[in-house]
Amino acid sequence: MSDDIRTKLGLRPVINVSGTMTSLGASIVVPEAIAAMSAILPQFVEINHLQRKASAVIARLTGAEAGFVTASCSAGISLAVAGAMTGDNLLAIEQLPDVTPAKNEVIVQMGHVVSYGAPVDQAIRLAGAKAVLIGQATSTHRFHMEKAINEKTAAAVYVVSHHVVDYGLLNFKEFVEIAAVRGVPVIVDAASEYDLRIFLEQGADIALYSGHKFLGGPTSGIVAGNKELVRAAFLQNMGIGRGMKVGKESVFGVMAALEAWEKRDHAGIREREASYLNLWKETLANRPGVTALVEPDPTKNPLDRMRVIISAQEAHITAWDLAAALARGDQPIIVRDHEVEHNYFYLDPCNLHPGQEKVVAARLMEELDKARASNEIIATPFENRSKYRFDDVLRWPD
Ligand SMILES: *Cc1c(COP(=O)(O)O)cnc(C)c1O
Numbered sequence: 047m048s049d050d051i052r053t054k055l056g057l058r059p060v061i062n063v064s065g066t067m068t069s070l071g072a073s074i075v076v077p078e079a080i081a082a083m084s085a086i087l088p089q090f091v092e093i094n095h096l097q098r099k100a101s102a103v104i105a106r107l108t109g110a111e112a113g114f115v116t117a118s119c120s121a122g123i124s125l126a127v128a129g130a131m132t133g134d135n136l137l138a139i140e141q142l143p144d145v146t147p148a149k150n151e152v153i154v155q156m157g158h159v160v161s162y163g164a165p166v167d168q169a170i171r172l173a174g175a176k177a178v179l180i181g182q183a184t185s186t187h188r189f190h191m192e193k194a195i196n197e198k199t200a201a202a203v204y205v206v207s208h209h210v211v212d213y214g215l216l217n218f219k220e221f222v223e224i225a226a227v228r229g230v231p232v233i234v235d236a237a238s239e240y241d242l243r244i245f246l247e248q249g250a251d252i253a254l255y256s257g258h259k260f261l262g263g264p265t266s267g268i269v270a271g272n273k274e275l276v277r278a279a280f281l282q283n284m285g286i287g288r289g290m291k292v293g294k295e296s297v298f299g300v301m302a303a304l305e306a307w308e309k310r311d312h313a314g315i316r317e318r319e320a321s322y323l324n325l326w327k328e329t330l331a332n333r334p335g336v337t338a339l340v341e342p343d344p345t346k347n348p349l350d351r352m353r354v355i356i357s358a359q360e361a362h363i364t365a366w367d368l369a370a371a372l373a374r375g376d377q378p379i380i381v382r383d384h385e386v387e388h389n390y391f392y393l394d395p396c397n398l399h400p401g402q403e404k405v406v407a408a409r410l411m412e413e414l415d416k417a418r419a420s421n422e423i424i425a426t427p428f429e430n431r432s433k434y435r436f437d438d439v440l441r442w443p444d
Contacts, residue, residue, distance in 0.1 A: 061402050064382040065394040066238065068163050072258035072265055073397055075299075079263050082302035083295040096297050097280070103301045107308065108242045108253065110270035114280045115257065115297045119237035120162070121290035122254035122267040122279075123169035123203065126233045127152055128286055129278030130201035131175060139285040143174030149200035151178045153230070155186045155221075157211030158204065162237065166205055173286060175200060185214040191224045199228075205235045206245070208344040222249035231275055237267075240347040242307075251275055257296070260347070260396075263303030266296045316348060319395040322403040323352050326393055329407040333414055335360025341392075351382065355390040363417035363424040365389045366431060371413045371424075379409050387428055 052059045066073045097114045104113025116122050131149055132138040138146060152175045159167050159179060167177040178199075180190040191202075202225045204218060216224070218234075225232045231251035238259045239245075245253040252275055257266030269279050283291065323340050330338040335357035343349045356365040363371070366386045372379040382392035393406065417424055 058376065058378050061377060061379045061405055062397045063393045063395070063406055064380045064397075066256075066259040066397060067380075068265075070380060072256075073260070073262050074399070075258075075264060076262040076303055076306045078306040079299040079303040083264060083299040086294050086298040089294075091294050093294060093297070096294055100297050100301050101276075103304050104268055104270050107304050108268075108270040109246050110253070110276070111273040112276040113268060113270035114276065115292055115300045116267045116269060116287065117290040117292050117296075118265065119235060119254050119256040119267040120164060120169050121287070122269045123166070123233065123235055124172045125279040125282045125287050125290065126252045126254065126269055126275070127170050127175050127201055127203070128173035128282045129275055129280075130231050130233070131173065132282075133274075133278050134281055136281070136284065139281055142282075142286050143172065145174040149198055150174065151176050151196070151198045152200055153178050153180055153191060153194050153202040153225075154205070155179075155191075155215050156181050157183050157186065157215045160205065160207060160209040162207070162209065166203070166235070170203060181215065184211050186216045188216065188220065188224060191216060191221070195225070195228045195230055199230050201231045201233050201251075203233045203235065204250070206239055206345055207235070207237070212344065218245070218248060231272070238347070239345065240349075242270075246271060252279070257300040257303060261300070261303045261307055264296045264299040266292055266300050268300065312348065318400070319350065322395040322398060322406075323350060323393075325403055325407055326352050326410070329410055330354065330414075333361070334418065335362070336414065349394075349396055351395070352393040353390050354381075354393060357389070358423055358425055361414060361417055362420055362422070363413070364426070364428070365391055366428060367424045367426055368413055368417070370426075371416075372409055377405065377409075379406055386431075 050059055060070055062070050100115050101112045104110060116125055128142055131145065152170045154167065154177055156179045170177040178194050180186055180194045204221050222232050226249060233252045234245040234250040234254065236245050236253050237256040240260050250271065252269060252271035255268040257263035257268055269276055327338050330336050337355040339353045340350050341353050356368055358364045369381050369383045369386055369391050372381060382394050
């Protein structure tokens with residue numbers, strides 16, 4: 047532990063049971079990508095040719111006609127939207143975000159306008175487009191989309207995520223069908239999806255992925271799809287894409303991560319994750335006020351998580367105070383707590399190094415025992431979480 051780079055830097059060695067979070071450094075980068083990045087860093091390359099090679103690998107894995115690597119999936123949204131507006135018009139590309147092109151409206155369902163750390167609609171607006179929000183938070187009907195499409199519509203964006211409203215909206219097939227009849231390209235934000243082919247197979251024109259989520263690549267985004275649209279998005283590197291650029295190491299790192307993905311022992315990884323979940327289930331069994339349930343991923347990624355439901359009366363601590371307690375100390379355990387006001391959080395096994403599952407189990411026991419032994423119920427007002435949420439970042443860098 048002493049040669050842990052984080053300790054040398056004076057950073058706490060985080061154990062991540064929350065999933066793939068930008069705020070924690072995304073994912074564990076696979077060795078193949080690390081080796082690729084080291085190999086290319088000292089060399090000069092013709093970067094557009096390197097991106098041609100990336101295009102071929104992306105095409106092979108996604109079934110797309112073409113693809114390229116950018117800074118993030120969020121960047122991919124802006125670039126794909128910009129490309130849908132400008133095509134290969136280099137002057138229009140330079141002029142963005144001032145929009146002269148005739149088409150500058152981008153349709154998105156209101157129930158899809160979520161925050162992945164920044165708002166979905168901002169990534170659209172960043173390109174100079176106008177985000178046209180259709181329907182309401184929990185309902186979109188066909189007429190909403192059909193009536194919103196007009197001669198100014200450049201594209202329609204569909205977001206796949208556990209964050210989005212998962213009922214009452216247009217499903218992907220309907221969304222694609224309505225757009226296709228009217229010649230509107232569909233851009234899918236599939237940042238955190240395992241299946242690299244399904245959205246293009248089902249009619250998306252562009253599918254966007256994060257390189258640093260399930261793929262275990264460097265921080266990056268992948269733009270894949272129809273060749274003309276991908277080219278138009280790629281050309282934005284001479285415009286708004288400049289500030290979203292990736293270096294040779296990220297392009298080559300993503301290529302290596304994609305190739306490693308093809309060979310990855312997916313079943314073996316699931317087995318390992320299942321063994322972590324089993325250990326935690328045993329740890330939490332018969333603890334007063336604690337219910338542990340294994341649940342599938344809401345967007346059908348091949349990943350199970352553990353929902354830990356806390357009854358504060360019996361456990362003597364609220365779910366959010368337990369999450370906060372685990373996150374304190376020399377070795378913080380960061381749980382998946384974005385629904386914690388419902389008295390539960392999740393343990394996500396997908397970003398653990400072997401052995402860390404035991405630390406998680408031990409810390410859960412420690413904090414639950416401590417709470418049970420306390421005479422009072424540990425219950426800070428939930429409202430404090432939102433009240434103080436940004437205090438730390440607003441003080442940055444102190
Ligand atoms: C993570 C995520 C993003 C952002 O991806 P980055 O590559 O980190 O920019 C966008 N959309 C969804 C649905 C996400 O889960």
